[in-house]
Amino acid sequence: MTTRDSINKFKSDPVVLLEGVAKSFVVGGRSLPILDEVSVRVGQGEFVSLIGPSGCGKSTLFNIICGLERPDRGRVILAGNENLQAVDAVSYMPQKDLLLPWRTVLDNVILAREVAGDGRDKARREAKELMPQFGLAGFENSYPAQLSGGMRQRAALMRTMLAHRNILLLDEPFGALDAITRTKMQQWLLEVWNSFRRAVFFITHDIEEAIFLSDRIYVLTPRSARVTLHLNVNLPRPRRYECVTAPDFLALKKQIMQALTPV
Amino acid sequence: MIKRSVNRIPVSALAIMAVLLVFWEAAVRVTGMPAWFLPPPSRVFTALMETLPLLLEHSRYTLLAALTGLTMAVLVALVLAVVMALSPRIRQGVYPLLVFSQTIPIITIAPLLVIWFGFGIMPKVVVVTLVCFFPVAVSMVEGMQAADADMVKLLQVMGASRWQIIRLMLIPAALPSFFAGLKIAGTYAMMGAVIGEWLGASNGLGVFMTRAAHAYKADSVFAAIIIISLISLLLFALIELIARLTIPWYYNERRK
Incomplete structure (x- = not known):
């Protein structure tokens, strides 16, 4: 149900719209182009991935969406509103969990709410109810150092969710996890996404991860980056991990691999 | 355990x-x-036991000056560190001066402090503050600077103000470094107070030492040194205790 719905939706109402975004940096007196006309859309409640070779400018693109850097050319429109600031629309989850070591899990996940000036008690109550869904029940008062890698990433995702933004930017969130934990986390991420229904823009360089999770995938060229391939993932949801061996899945994988390594 | x-x-x-x-x-x-030149340890021990009540009486004054000066140093250092974190421009202006000021031997300006503040507790407190300020300020500033840039970025994307970033992120992140600097300052504090007392005072371990030295009672001088060391050690332990209570997460992490 979700794939078709969200595609219909994004056509009318993209929550992330990048049009011809270009960016270059001056390095040693020379201009080094990083992004070359990148155009991307993410619809309401849609799961979209971005794959690119490492060093292709994915992080720069994320910084631009987050409002930390300005593009040289092109437009960034969030939630259809040109005046909307990134801080009001976007919640960001980096590869490193970046949990504050001096805060308990509970106080870490409400960080964005505290920054927004919401009452701590209210945010804590809300967070406590969600702990089981994020597999963190009983760890509310633990410190991040006491958690496993997978749990830390779940806490980081919970913090991202609790920011109450419509757009989640996930920057290789499982990149540092071992393969088994990573697979579990992917399945779990889909469950969470399914129940919260936020738009997810997901950066990865893992092709299988991108196909397994996404409604649509953008593939970037090496620097200076532009979109070389844009494809729909028409695999039925809910997906189980077994689908990575399905013929459709493998066909998509082949297509992306060819795009990433042009002959 | x-x-x-x-x-x-x-x-x-x-x-x-x-x-x-x-x-x-x-x-x-x-x-x-001869004992007036170098007393044996046994003689120092006897002197320590005999003069202990007097030493403890004098210690009160020295300790008061040391603790007051240390507290002042911490307050000034914290305020200055936060101001520097709020404004990079102020930081650029102040930080080099701060480092440069450390090339002035504080003992040499101590006579000036007597001229300005007289013979009461004030000049001692000022000497202690000047001695202790630098390690605390530097450790706090450096600690805040060493905070994880990605965490700062994360807070920025959450829409945090500069002040929120300092309060939620930079200050807690700098606390381990701050306490490391505070331990150094703590060991300087008694020394600063005693030097202040040498310049002129009516009470305190520094006065006791000056009087004992003038009477060639080397054993009493050694006894005072032992007391100063013990108090400095206690200060160090007290700071360690406060650190363990304030940043338990840091000690837990380190134990791993």
């Missing part, structure tokens, strides 16, 4: 110290060195 602390008692350090004391005692006795 108990086993841990037993292991941590520095047995070899105590053994070396015992050997040195025995050597000292023997050397003085064999050479027949």
